[in-house]
Amino acid sequence: MNDSHTPVSRWSDLDRPPLDATALRRALVRPGTLWTSVDVVTETGSTNSDLALRAGAGHAEEGAVLVAEEQTAGRGRLDRRWTAPARSGLFFSVLLKPGPDVPVGRYGWLPLLTGVAVATGLARAAGVDTALKWPNDLLVTVAGEERKAGGILAERVGEDAIVVGIGLNVSLRQAELPVPTAGSLALAGAASLDRDILLRAVLRSLEHWYGEWRAAGGDPVLSRIQETYAAGCATLGRTVRAQLPGDGELAGEAVAVDGDGRLVVRTADGERHPVGAGDIVHLRATD
Incomplete structure (x- = not known):
């Protein structure tokens, strides 16, 4: 029993054991595979920022993975912050270098490709259905x-590298959610909350889909990324409001993801508008 004078360590939650970095490296870093290093840190501001600095300084190869047990300044799109209790999720970044075989114009598929990889990896390892909201x-x-x-947040580093960051709520309880609209694998009834297993599954899935896409020269059709993303995208077929850069706005039905990874929105007048950047709000039928 703890007495009132015994400090409660933030690492004392037995439901949230630390990741086993040695076992992860043994399972993932092998000759002939994508992953070249796996580092786990106790705490950092942002794994994306840290890995980008390493890459920029020439201290990280393609396939480097950086995982944090806790992020204090994790970033999402539009500079949103991402925070969660220590060891309650998976917060990690990977360094990818698609190389000369993939045109730079197709790099925009990387966050969508990563979404496919995460969803398929979690379906296999956690038995939970994960849908994708564009982008x-x-x-x-x-x-x-x-x-x-x-x-997912993808950021360019130099001329030929992309750092892709993934943040995933695993064991967050209802009272720990940052906002009522957030969720976690635990609240979704996942069959497994073992973060070691989940991380291995997601990284192996990412290796598979990235390899297919790269072998196809970044072609989203030949690599089957476009059709697989569309099949798992909860945005398609929905009435949406797109909040565009510069305070513009567009409302209509999301009808497709085009060859450049843009969301195609059909407005009431029948016109189709490709949206390459912006915030998408799913609207209810009555909105």
């Missing part, structure tokens, strides 16, 4: 409602 949100169903359980 890079990961959704789970909690009590019949869609909730955001994760997100």
Whole structure:
């Protein structure tokens, strides 16, 4: 029993054991595979920022993975902050260098590709259905409602490298959610909350889809990324409002993801508008 004078360590939650960095390296870093290093740190501001600095200084190869047990300044799209209790999720970044075989114009598929990889990896390892909200949100169903359980942020480093960051709520309880619309694998009834298993599954899935896409020269059709993303995208077929850069706005039905990874929105007048950047709000039929 703890007495009132015994400090409660933030690392004392037995439901949230630390990641086993040695076992992760043994399982993932092998000759002939994509992953070249796996580092786990106790705490950092942002794994994306840290890995980008390493890459910029020439201290990280393609396939480097940086995982944090806790992020204090994690970033999402539009400079949103991402925070969660220590060891309650998976917060990690990977360094990718598509190389000369993939045109720079197709790099925009990387966050969508990562979404496919995360969703398929979690379906296999956690038995949970993860839907994709364009362009890079990961959704789970909690009590019949869609909730955001994760997100993806891809950032360019130099001429030929991309750092892709993934944040995923794993064991967050209802009272720990940052906002009521957030979710977690635990709240979605996942069969497994073992973060070692989940991380291995997601990274192996990412290696597979990235390899297919790269072998196809970044072609989203030949690599099957476009059709697989569309099949798992909860945004398609929905009435949406797109909040565009510069305070513009567009409302209509999301009808497709085009060859450049843009969301195609059909407005009431029948016109189709490709949206390459912006915030997408799913609207209810009555909105």
